Amino acid sequence: MRERSKILHKLTAALLLNVFSFNILADGLQVDPNSRYNTSLDRSQNGVPVVNISTPNGRGVSINEFLEYNVGREGQVLNNADNIGRSHLAGIINANPNLGPNQAANLILLQVNGANRSQIEDTSRLSADKR
Structure with a gap:
């Protein structure tokens, strides 16, 4: 009976770990730490x-590298x-x-x-200055 209880506890712990890990990864927006570009994340x-x-x-191209790029139900803004x-x-x-005038x-x-x-x-929305 004790062996069965130990197995049940381990299975419960593994299940909870997977559930909580999924929620963390579902929000997954992670800049690649090896990127040479200065992309950063914030929250409104x-x-x-x-x-x-x-x-x-110099050509006006912004290169942004991510390990994880997900857009959740709340959406996202590219600044x-x-x-x-x-x-x-x-x-x-x-x-x-990261932008000058x-x-x-x-x-x-x-x-x-x-x-x-x-x-x-x-959706992903773009926040940009009016020109």
Whole structure:
């Protein structure tokens, strides 16, 4: 009976670990730590994930590398603004610290280097300065 109880406890622990790990990974938005680009992550005041895109190169291309790139039900904002702005999805968004004045990207490349498929459950919105 004790052996059966030990097995039951181990199975319960493994099941709970998998459930909680899935929730963490489902929110999975992780910048590749080996990337040479300066992409960073933030959250708006209402909890929507914000991707501060990397500094664009001379041609205006922002390259952003991720290990995990998922968009949850709350959506996501790609921040291409060098000033504080407002997003319908996320409310007030701080200026992207990776952009200088008038340095918004003309093209944003999102590259996923991890092995897992991306799960896109809602929209990605772009926050950008009006030109």
